[in-house]
Amino acid sequence: MAKTFTVSSTPHVRSKESINSIMRDVFIALLPATVVGIINSGALMPNAIVITLVSIFACIFFEFMWQKLRHEKITISDMSAAVTGLLLAMNMPASAPVWMPIVGAGFAILICKQLFGGLGQNFINPALAGRAFLLASYPTLMTNWAGTKFYDAVSAATPLAQLKTGVSAMTYTTMDAFLGRVPGALGEVCALALIIGGVYLLVKKIISWRIPVIYIVVVFVLTAALGRTGGRVPVYEICSGGLMLGAFFMATDYVTSPVTPKGQMLFAVGCGVLTAFIRKWGGYPEGVSYSILIMNLLVPLIDKNTRPKIFGEVKKA
Amino acid sequence: MLTFKRGVHPPDEKSFSAEKEVVMIQPEVGEELCFPMSQHIGAPCKPTVAKGDYVKMGQKIGETTGFVCSPIFASVSGTVKDIRPVLTPGGAMSQAVVIENDGKMEPVEGLNVPKDYTKMTNEEICDAIKEAGVVGLGGAGFPTHIKLAPPPDKKIDYIIVNAAECEPYLTTDYRIMLEEPERVVRGLQVVLKLHPEAKGVIGIEHNKPKAIESMTKACEGIDNISVATLRTKFPQGSEKHIIYSITKREVPSGGLPADSGCIVDNVDTMVAIERAIFRGRPLMRRIVTVSGRGAVNPGNYKVRLGMTYGMLLDKVGGFTEDTAKIISGGPMMGIAIHSLDTVMTKTSSSILCFTEAESQLPEERNCFRCGKCVSHCPMGLMPNELNKAAIYGDHAGFIEFNGMDCIECGSCSFECPAKRQLAQSIRAEKKIQMALKAKQN
Structure with missing residues (x-):
């Protein structure tokens, strides 16, 4: 009998990159900041490790159960749920009770992701939405930094909360903020570790420079221009709060950011403007999460209006 | 370095066959060769011979039936055994003249009579190219004589020789540039005679330095021909993109290269034009790269048209046990063929043998909007x-x-x-x- 051959459409070669490899790289890129965050938890280190693991496994578990109960293909091996879990943990204080990441994971995976159709279909970033949900529901627990290594018992505030009062209230230096010697959510404190992770993603071409660089530059320029009571500290501003985490890892989330290059730039500018405005005039000391979530909602509109110019476009008369 | 925007970088995989000289493969006596009447874009030809007729090498066996059409010639001498549908690479059946090769290679009258193009009118040159069955050999198979005579209101100022060969694995154009560079240049000079105002540019990707060197040397002293180095990127050899790389002009959507003042022809098409004019031979052969991890003897082979993929593979050592996919053309745009009885046509640039592992179809997942x-x-x-x-x-x-x-x-x-x-x-x-x-x- 004659040999049978595989027949398929073009192209017959594919790049090595897959959803799996991308998610794995994002996970790897988040590790330096996670490790620094855990170490900086000081006495709370065991709890920090527990909530990180619980968050990751809760996300994987919820995704698995949803797909199992709905007789869908189980896709937890693509690591997208694990990345959501790690990002969610990085947004929590080291003192968080163990049930909190579970609630957050449930909201992120079930409500934000699976209810809308699973991977690729959610319109807001699940990890950020999980954090926003927890912050709104348990504001005290979500902002309790007591017990961590760099907690200042006198001011009991994060760098951005101090800035809200004024530059004179600052008890941390820019270098403290850069190296993570400040209180704050687990994964957001060390700008250096986040930049290392971000550069890894840039080098691996998993993210483009457009969103993170524009986002950070816009925040830098606007905070320099707007200033705070008693002065302007733009370098300190960009190293503090969730900006580095948000700019490199949240705003660059494929699913919830524009697909067009021009759209990505516009999206980043929007994130930057909103962040600076919330920090300056908003009720919260920090505005990264809400800025990104608001811009997530505008993505369809941005995509629609930033379509690339097609090759050989003929102007319609 | 000249290039276009966006595009991709697939692994080039050319090392299997790049340094292998072109080897002539002859059909055996008694073997049946098939000549599909449709080997080009446009109307299929009409057979001019009948079952039982004796045909000579170079004899026209399929005549044009419409404006966009190109005649077919016998590549051997022998007896017409049948006129029947055969499988072509696109998957369609095409009516074909089947000739049993008698091995004598008896030439038809008028074959091998050179023409002096400098003494010919433009119409005569175009006609000679048409009557040699020349079509775009880069893969599209558009009749060349039509391309060379654009509507009079289109001013042509660039004749671009497409030598990008941006598809992975393929090395036929590369070998031609190393082995017969002067013929490419002569072919281009014929085209430039038709468009004396135009400049000839040979566009080669920068991963082929030897070809660039060889062609540069071949154009030395010729004022209106130059070599352009293009960035190695797929699809650099796309007509619209090579035009953009070299001239920075965008062919308008729905338009033709002539709308941007360009005519683009493949390297081998230039050789076919040269052969038609300088040697009085119609298109009867094809250079084919046999490559891929499943090919036993990867290389470049000059074959007489009419052979099937199976016949060529048999003559060059075949493919390994774990070959699971056979591709006609490059891996980016080529066609996976299901039968080795598929007949090679004027545009069959390669046979790639992919192993079982390379032939696995990846599972399709949700789009996650990576952009x-x-x-x-x-x-x-x-x-x-x-x-x-x-x-x-x-x-x-x-x-x-x-x-x-x-x-x-x-x-x-x-x-x-x-x-x-x-x-x-x-x-x-x-x-x-x-x-x-x-x-x-």
Whole structure:
């Protein structure tokens, strides 16, 4: 009998990159900041490790159960749920009770992701939405930094909360903020570790420079221009709060950011403007999460209006 | 370095065959060669011979039936055994003249009589090219004589020789440039005689330094011909993109190269023109790269047209046990053939043997909007949206997102981390769109 051959459409070669490899790289890129965050938890280190693991496994578990109960293909091996879990943990204080990441994971995976159709279909970033949900529901627990290594018992505030009062209230230096010697959510404190992770993603071409660089530059320029009571500290501003985490890892989330290059730039500018405005005039000391979530909602509109110019476009008369 | 925007970088895989000299492969006495009447874009030819006739090498056996058409010639002498449909690489059956090779290679009268193009009129040159059955040998198979005579209102100022050979594995154009560079130049000079105002530019990707050197040397002292080094990137050899790389002109959507003042022809097409004029021989041969991890003897082979893929593979050592896919053409745009009885045509540039592992079809996942298809599409389209429109049968949406401008290069599918069959769905929807349009008229 004659040999049978595989027949398929073009192209017959594919790049090595897959959803799996991308998610794995994002996970790897988040590790330096996670490790620094855990170490900086000081006495709370065991709890920090527990909530990180619980968050990751809760996300994987919820995704698995949803797909199992709905007789869908189980896709937890693509690591997208694990990345959501790690990002969610990085947004929590080291003192968080163990049930909190579970609630957050449930909201992120079930409500934000699976209810809308699973991977690729959610319109807001699940990890950020999980954090926003927890912050709104348990504001005290979500902002309790007591017990961590760099907690200042006198001011009991994060760098951005101090800035809200004024530059004179600052008890941390820019270098403290850069190296993570400040209180704050687990994964957001060390700008250096986040930049290392971000550069890894840039080098691996998993993210483009457009969103993170524009986002950070816009925040830098606007905070320099707007200033705070008693002065302007733009370098300190960009190293503090969730900006580095948000700019490199949240705003660059494929699913919830524009697909067009021009759209990505516009999206980043929007994130930057909103962040600076919330920090300056908003009720919260920090505005990264809400800025990104608001811009997530505008993505369809941005995509629609930033379509690339097609090759050989003929102007319609 | 000259280039275009976006595009992709598939592994080039040319080392299998790049340094192998072209080897002549002859059909054996008694072997049946098939000459499909449709080896080009346009109307199929009409056989001029009947079963039982004796034909000579170089004899016209298929004559043109329309304006866009190109005649077919016998590549051997022998007896017509049959006129029957045979399988062509596109998957379609085409009526073919089947000739039993008598091995004598008896030439038809007038074969091998050189012409002096400097004494010929433009019409005579175009006619000679037409009567030699020359079509675009880069893969499209568009009759060359039509391309060379654009409407008089289009001023042609560039004749571009497409030597990019941007498809992985393929090395036929490369070998021609190393082994017969002067013939490429002579072919180009014939075309430049038709368009004396134009400049001749030979565009070669920078991963072929030896070819650049060889061609540069061959054009030395010729004022109106130059070599352009192009960045190695797929699809550099796409007609529209090589024009953009060299002239920075964009062929308007729905337009032809002539609208941008350019004529683009493949390296081997130039050789075919040279052969038609300087040696009085019609198109009877094809250079084929046999390559891939499943090929026993990868190399470049000059074959007489009419052989099947199976016949050529048999003569060059065949393929390994774990070969699971045979591709006619390059891996980005070539066609996977299901039968070795498929007949090679004027445009069959290669046979690639892919192993079992290379032939696995990846599982298609949800689009997760990474945007890589958008940032790599050389046409500036949004393949993610076109894919959606194609899947949901949104015909209006497909047009809205300029789906008909897709050149089906496959860059989107190549890049897609979710392994979506973007190019496939877009190609299918394009066919539907054309059918819808035909229905309307």
